[in-house]
Amino acid sequence: xxxxxxxxxxxxxxxxxxxxxxxxxxxxxxxxxxxxxxxxxxxxxxxxxxxxxxxxxxxxxxxxxxxxxxxxxxxxxxxxxxxxxxxxxxxxxxxxxxxxxxxxxxxxxxxxxxxxxxxxxxxxxxxxxxxxxxxxxxxxxxxxxxxxxxxxxxxxxxxxxxxxxxxxxxxxxxxxxxxxxxxxxxxxxxxxxxxxxxxxxxxxxxxxxxxxxxxxxxxxxxxxxxxxxxxxxxxxxxxxxxxxxxxxxxxxxxxxxxxxxxxxxxxxxxxxxxxxxxxxxxxxxxxxxxxxxxxxxxxxxxxxxxxxxxxxxxxxxxxxxxxxxxxxxxxxxxxxxxxxxxxxxxxxxxxxxxxxx
Numbered sequence: 001x002x003x004x005x006x007x008x009x010x011x012x013x014x015x016x017x018x019x020x021x022x023x024x025x026x027x028x029x030x031x032x033x034x035x036x037x038x039x040x041x042x043x044x045x046x047x048x049x050x051x052x053x054x055x056x057x058x059x060x061x062x063x064x065x066x067x068x069x070x071x072x073x074x075x076x077x078x079x080x081x082x083x084x085x086x087x088x089x090x091x092x093x094x095x096x097x098x099x100x101x102x103x104x105x106x107x108x109x110x111x112x113x114x115x116x117x118x119x120x121x122x123x124x125x126x127x128x129x130x131x132x133x134x135x136x137x138x139x140x141x142x143x144x145x146x147x148x149x150x151x152x153x154x155x156x157x158x159x160x161x162x163x164x165x166x167x168x169x170x171x172x173x174x175x176x177x178x179x180x181x182x183x184x185x186x187x188x189x190x191x192x193x194x195x196x197x198x199x200x201x202x203x204x205x206x207x208x209x210x211x212x213x214x215x216x217x218x219x220x221x222x223x224x225x226x227x228x229x230x231x232x233x234x235x236x237x238x239x240x241x242x243x244x245x246x247x248x249x250x251x252x253x254x255x256x257x258x259x260x261x262x263x264x265x266x267x268x269x270x271x272x273x274x275x276x277x278x279x280x281x282x283x284x285x286x287x288x289x290x291x292x293x294x295x296x297x298x299x300x301x302x303x304x305x306x307x308x309x310x311x312x313x314x315x316x317x318x319x320x321x322x323x324x325x326x327x328x329x330x331x332x333x334x335x336x337x338x339x340x341x342x343x344x345x346x347x348x349x350x351x352x353x354x355x356x357x
Contacts, residue, residue: 011038012126019130029079032098032130036071039127040064043119063114067123070107074098074131092145098131101184102153105177109160112173120169121209124176125202132180132198136187146184153181168212172205 015035022028043064074097081091093104100108112120135146160174179201187194 011035014038016129020133026079026082028130028134029075029082032075032078032134035127035130036068036075039122040068043067043115043123063111066107066114067111070111071098078134089145095131095135096149096184099128099135099180099184100177101135101149101180102156102177103149105153105156108177109170109173112176113167113169115169117209117213120172121206124172124205124209128180132183132187135184136191136194146188150181150185153177157181172208176205 011034015031015033015038018031018034019028020031022031041064074094077094077097078091079094081088081094084090096102097104097107112123115123157174157178161171161178179197183194183198183201186197
């Protein structure tokens with residue numbers, strides 16, 4: 001057991017270090033692969049996992065092989081783009097596949113819903129370090145592409161969060177897509193803010209996953225109803241509010257840092273048309289004519305508010321089940337909850353509007 005743990009830490013650490021200190025594309029690729037091979041043996045799936053490998057879907061394929069397959073695709077595209085210098089966009093696609101950023105996020109929700117909580121914590125945080133740092137280098141001269149990916153991912157994640165508030169693994173999966181979409185922009189705009197955001201998000205996710213690992217449940221409502229691990233369940237439900245970014249929580253300040261990053265870096269730009277193989281794509285040109293820095297911030301503010309609603313829905317659902325088990329639901333309790341949520345909502349809107357102004 002100890003040998004396996006040491007081997008995991010060694011492979012992850014060496015893979016990350018090689019990716020950080022190397023200037024050679026093949027050494028960077030080797031670091032990514034070493035990091036991947038260090039985590040695959042320790043990915044645990046649900047007890048109902050099947051070992052049928054005839055079809056490449058998470059429902060029928062061993063979850064470790066599915067993760068390996070996705071990561072290999074990303075690594076091959078990244079290496080191919082590095083060899084063919086004119087195929088710069090291929091390297092970007094490869095890295096976004098490995099991290100799970102839109103529009104290549106398709107593998108994240110089905111994979112994370114098949115993992116146990118500790119594996120979810122590692123895959124969502126530590127495993128992404130080399131690819132995220134490489135994205136910082138790759139996107140350095142292409143902020144426009146980065147911003148397009150980010151807006152798309154944030155939009156899709158907002159829909160996913162609001163429709164998966166009853167399943168915590170799906171909620172974490174869509175939250176991962178959302179936060180990675182923020183991170184790829186923030187780490188380009190400001191390295192320090194990007195690092196701060198990533199560290200805080202990683203700590204929050206790891207704590208959340210460790211707490212839920214004790215409950216061994218995908219649904220905190222069931223745990224509350226059964227009266228199991230009440231202290232852990234309460235902590236986990238409170239962490240949902242931290243994910244929501246409500247003031248005065250630290251995650252709210254991180255959202256403010258992210259939005260202010262556009263203006264601190266004088267990003268009063270338009271997303272101009274992207275030239276691929278010499279052909280101008282009119283869709284990106286038309287989109288760019290609308291998405292200036294002010295409109296982008298307004299869009300992000302709207303999506304942040306909608307995401308917060310999804311987290312609050314999950315929090316209310318969990319605590320309602322707790323009150324239901326204790327048979328203490330009353331009009332006064334419901335009215336108190338409504339007053340608290342309305343007050344937080346008003347404060348949230350006012351804070352974001354003040355920043356926008």
